[in-house]
Amino acid sequence: MSNLKIVRPGVELLPSGDERGLDPRDLSPADLEALNHQAMPASKAIRLHCVECSGGSAVEARMCVTVGCSLWPFRLGVSPWKAERQFTEEQREAARERGQALARKSDARVGAAVNLTGNLEGSAGAGISASHANSSPAISGRAA
Ligand code: SF4
Numbered sequence: 001m002s003n004l005k006i007v008r009p010g011v012e013l014l015p016s017g018d019e020r021g022l023d024p025r026d027l028s029p030a031d032l033e034a035l036n037h038q039a040m041p042a043s044k045a046i047r048l049h050c051v052e053c054s055g056g057s058a059v060e061a062r063m064c065v066t067v068g069c070s071l072w073p074f075r076l077g078v079s080p081w082k083a084e085r086q087f088t089e090e091q092r093e094a095a096r097e098r099g100q101a102l103a104r105k106s107d108a109r110v111g112a113a114v115n116l117t118g119n120l121e122g123s124a125g126a127g128i129s130a131s132h133a134n135s136s137p138a139i140s141g142r143a144a
Pocket of ligand 1: 051064066072
């Protein structure tokens with residue numbers, strides 16, 4: 001935070017006599033709320049600005065033809081560069097296979113852990129019991 005004089009909430013006075021808005025990175029959430037700002041994603045703030053720029057009309061913001069404005073791609077409140085990815089059927093199938101392979105690997109690790117604990121090989125239910133029977137008292141809730 002600078003040592004400049006605050007001339008009104010959120011505004012400091014430069015030695016030149018000009019006023020300058022405070023750096024919001026220097027302000028706490030409480031400071032920002034005192035200036036009537038709410039926590040929100042930048043995309044929502046842009047949307048609010050565009051609606052305000054359009055005379056308070058969401059329809060007019062949608063209709064905006066000022067394509068040269070740097071906010072224009074964001075005026076609907078989302079980043080078009082972060083749009084939900086579209087997957088092909090091949091990509092979905094590959095993801096399914098990766099998930100199944102991971103699940104098999106995880107099952108194998110659990111099975112190996114059960115075998116290491118000793119005499120509870122066999123049913124899946126016994127495997128779960130073996131795991132709990134060998135867990136620490138802090139995790140299982142049992143006294144040592
Ligand atoms: S894109 Fe620019 S000109 Fe259009 S509504 Fe938003 S701020 Fe206003």
